[in-house]
Amino acid sequence: MINKFSPVGSSIAHTIEAVGVIIIAIGFIYAGISAVHCFKRKDRNTLITDFRKNIKSNMVLGLDFLVAGDIIRTVTVNPTLSGVASLGLLVVIWTMLVFTIHLEVHGRWPWQGEEVPCKSASPKKH
Known part of the structure; x- marks a missing residue:
């Protein structure tokens, strides 16, 4: 049996995959430009961390x-x-x-939820 959706489905699939590749490529370019733009304002570790986060979030979308x-x-x-x-x-x-990218970007697994900061106890007034 010949699948009548084959040519259309193949074209749609190729188009969607091309969009994914473009998103990843533009994400790399954006991360690089952003890193160069912020080079003098940020310290090296922050710059590298921001660069990697930008790349990873675009990779997941792609x-x-x-x-x-x-x-x-x-x-x-x-x-x-x-x-x-x-x-x-x-x-x-x-x-x-x-999951691995999420762990690297956020420092926790997706099911662990948001990190809630501890509230320090305020000193009692006498």
């Missing part, structure tokens, strides 16, 4: 588009068991990458 393109391609172009299995493996790898 990876989302790449995975979306693969999902569309698998559903419309290659709806076979091997296609679904390779998509499942890709999603597992993507999930591990996103």
Whole structure:
């Protein structure tokens, strides 16, 4: 049976994947320009940390588009068991990458929630 969605699905998948690649590339360029722009105002460690955070957040967004393109391609172009299995493996790898990037950027796992600062006890007035 010929899949009637194959040409359209393939075009859509390629377009979405191209957007993902463009997002990642622009993210690298933006992070580099931002780092150069702030070079004299920030110390080296802060500059490197900000640079890495910019790159990682854009990588996660770009990876989302790449995975979306693969999902569309698998559903419309290659709806076979091997296609679904390779998509499942890709999603597992993507999930591990996103969790690892989140841990590096925020210093905690996504399910740990926001860090709440401790309130110091105010001195009692007599």
